Amino acid sequence: MTRWYAERKRDYYYKEAKKQGYRARSAFKLIQIQERYRIFRKGDIVIDLGASPGGWSQVAVKYASLVIAVDLQPMKPLENVVFIKGDITKDETVEEIRKHTEYADVVISDASPNITGNYSLDQARSIWLCYNALKIAKEFLKEGGNFVCKAFEGEDYPEFLKEVRKNFRMVKAHSPKASRKQSSEIYVIAKGFKGENK
């Protein structure tokens, strides 16, 4: 994709997000994932990791009865969304989530590390966040539940994908149209939690 085209596309999703009242362009990535993979159902309980500023929560809450959103950064309130300011890699954050729900139907993670520009380091940090999101998914998901996780592709990614496959019946890697440029960003879509840890 040319830079010109990538910029036009970014601009398009930016304008659409403004027009449709979404807090972030990334909302369209989740909309496209939902259209294709049907990860949410009416009345679901959803845990949204790396949720700020709230674009994904805005999409999830259209289906969910409750969204529990977690981020290191603050997030402006949304109806039917409980926000927890915390680090998804810390046990105390998991305990905080547990105060609001004992289980979830869907766990989604768009968490990203701060980009250093050192790709090997950035992808390793991204996969570390992915493992923590998977840990939370395994702790909270009902059998048959769904998991979506953003990952930076790189040397640690195949091993993570293997780990996801162990726990879910259907696993796909998806590059949403609304992603920026031809980035190494990929979304792991996992459906049908096997529930072996329960």
Ligand SMILES: C[S@@+](CC[C@H](N)C(=O)[O-])C[C@H]1O[C@@H](n2cnc3c(N)ncnc32)[C@H](O)[C@@H]1O
């Ligand atoms: C791309 S943004 C998420 C955008 C969001 N999905 C939306 O639609 O508005 C990534 C987020 O991950 C968060 N994050 C990174 N590391 C985290 C961690 N250890 N715990 C919680 N959140 C984290 C960042 O603070 C940032 O807000």
